[in-house]
Amino acid sequence: MGSQPNEPVLGQEFTQNVIDAMGPETPPRLRHVMASLIQHIHDFAREVQLTTDEWMAGVQLINRVGQMSNDTRNEGQLLSDVIGLESLVDDITFSAATKSAGGDGRAVTASAILGPFWRRDTPQRENGSSISFNTPADGQVVYMHGKVLEAGTNKPLSNATVDIWQASTNGLYEQQDPDQVEHNLRGIFRTDAEGNYALYCLKPTPYPVPTDGPAGQLLQMMDRHVFRPAHIHLLVKAEGYKPLTTQIFDKDCKYLHKDSVFAVKDELSVEFMPRQDRDPQASLELKYDVMLAKSA
Amino acid sequence: MGSQPNEPVLGQEFTQNVIDAMGPETPPRLRHVMASLIQHIHDFAREVQLTTDEWMAGVQLINRVGQMSNDTRNEGQLLSDVIGLESLVDDITFSAATKSAGGDGRAVTASAILGPFWRRDTPQRENGSSISFNTPADGQVVYMHGKVLEAGTNKPLSNATVDIWQASTNGLYEQQDPDQVEHNLRGIFRTDAEGNYALYCLKPTPYPVPTDGPAGQLLQMMDRHVFRPAHIHLLVKAEGYKPLTTQIFDKDCKYLHKDSVFAVKDELSVEFMPRQDRDPQASLELKYDVMLAKSA
Numbered sequence: 001m002g003s004q005p006n007e008p009v010l011g012q013e014f015t016q017n018v019i020d021a022m023g024p025e026t027p028p029r030l031r032h033v034m035a036s037l038i039q040h041i042h043d044f045a046r047e048v049q050l051t052t053d054e055w056m057a058g059v060q061l062i063n064r065v066g067q068m069s070n071d072t073r074n075e076g077q078l079l080s081d082v083i084g085l086e087s088l089v090d091d092i093t094f095s096a097a098t099k100s101a102g103g104d105g106r107a108v109t110a111s112a113i114l115g116p117f118w119r120r121d122t123p124q125r126e127n128g129s130s131i132s133f134n135t136p137a138d139g140q141v142v143y144m145h146g147k148v149l150e151a152g153t154n155k156p157l158s159n160a161t162v163d164i165w166q167a168s169t170n171g172l173y174e175q176q177d178p179d180q181v182e183h184n185l186r187g188i189f190r191t192d193a194e195g196n197y198a199l200y201c202l203k204p205t206p207y208p209v210p211t212d213g214p215a216g217q218l219l220q221m222m223d224r225h226v227f228r229p230a231h232i233h234l235l236v237k238a239e240g241y242k243p244l245t246t247q248i249f250d251k252d253c254k255y256l257h258k259d260s261v262f263a264v265k266d267e268l269s270v271e272f273m274p275r276q277d278r279d280p281q282a283s284l285e286l287k288y289d290v291m292l293a294k295s296a
Numbered sequence: 297m298g299s300q301p302n303e304p305v306l307g308q309e310f311t312q313n314v315i316d317a318m319g320p321e322t323p324p325r326l327r328h329v330m331a332s333l334i335q336h337i338h339d340f341a342r343e344v345q346l347t348t349d350e351w352m353a354g355v356q357l358i359n360r361v362g363q364m365s366n367d368t369r370n371e372g373q374l375l376s377d378v379i380g381l382e383s384l385v386d387d388i389t390f391s392a393a394t395k396s397a398g399g400d401g402r403a404v405t406a407s408a409i410l411g412p413f414w415r416r417d418t419p420q421r422e423n424g425s426s427i428s429f430n431t432p433a434d435g436q437v438v439y440m441h442g443k444v445l446e447a448g449t450n451k452p453l454s455n456a457t458v459d460i461w462q463a464s465t466n467g468l469y470e471q472q473d474p475d476q477v478e479h480n481l482r483g484i485f486r487t488d489a490e491g492n493y494a495l496y497c498l499k500p501t502p503y504p505v506p507t508d509g510p511a512g513q514l515l516q517m518m519d520r521h522v523f524r525p526a527h528i529h530l531l532v533k534a535e536g537y538k539p540l541t542t543q544i545f546d547k548d549c550k551y552l553h554k555d556s557v558f559a560v561k562d563e564l565s566v567e568f569m570p571r572q573d574r575d576p577q578a579s580l581e582l583k584y585d586v587m588l589a590k591s592a
Binding site for chain 1: 337344356
């Protein structure tokens, strides 16, 4: 029993035993992921000398995360978002693989996280139509338009789809808000022969992430604010090109550099301008081109 | 963009930003724990180049863990048990702090994990009474007895409580099994003036951890068996001494060295012997002394 106090008996040999318990039929990728995860979780526990009370608080937080989740709410995703994990994984998966798209033209548009509010059943809409069916009194309508282009060559991509969604000025997406019609502030637009898309939407506004669950409690315990900077979500696809999931951010939003889910990248900030043409429908205008990378 | 493919743009600077988002009112211990946790989770994601699909599979597993948990089932605890985390944290919290209890007498009894089946409302029972009220046909009754002693001096501790619980031979604890009476196979015994406790219980048998939830699915994916070696749970308390949570294991159980939750320590294995005295109630006997460390 020669151990020193505060030097746990269960060191690396114990951790290796847990890793080595995986049997021969474990898929190689799962073995690689779980070995690293077990190693890092054990190293974390040893590094901070995690106590049983702290561990149990974590277990109860995880249980409450699941109990709070349902078809319209994904608290597990939110929990990982507030510690930056979705943004990191998004970057690993999408950005790193496409940064090197060369040529003399513009670079591939940066990716950002999908978030929990995308819907699989969003309707297609006509170019030039509006996604705002319950425009709130404090909402500013934007005419948003641009092209989908091939990165490197700037070749226009026709028949690309631009799936767009945003929260209303009350901070709620339509599936969270009984006062918005279904599919309000979301739609899928298809580019024309010159790669153009166009629609009316709202100038986005900042909003808090849900604070009534464990992710919100954790933010409060960490003395962090809960706001996401004003943004519009985009999911852009064209045949032969890598799908792009991203968000564009109002460059003047005061939360731009302190996103509660760490999704902002400098190159994704945009400026909403006064509408150039006479337009009874919109006071603001946003021209935004999306650059896609060819599929491998 | 000069980055190399597969070299994520979001490196340590990003991770430090997430850590630094904690505000000045964060309690120091929470800041220390969360900083280490965020660092290790980000390092894990970078190390294995975690993809968004893999991350989402993990998020969904976490959500299902909570959805499966209720008053009688703690799937979050089970999930952390099968990756060895509860055993590690138990060791950090209890063992390391008491290993150095010196003297010429016997060493402090090693701790082991509490597990999810302890109950707060277990009844006190008379020394020499049985905890088996529904003895199954395949059950072997054991007369278990011993002393609670001070480690280092071997001084007997009177008025100590020995809280004991075990599964039946069908692998179920009474709260999981409608065919067992409430509080079957559990009880609290109080030591007499010489530090003795005594009771009748069952020879423990190995059983599988619950396999119908995400922890069981993970075990299956990792090609691991699901059995716990045969064991009896003990929670021993005496005034002026550190409470001890532990388990004792049948040394002949075939799962002794491959516990699905990694709780076994060599010094906690015991041998069930034929009952020495003529005893119509029991065919087996177990003499087991518990050594407690003084409170700091």
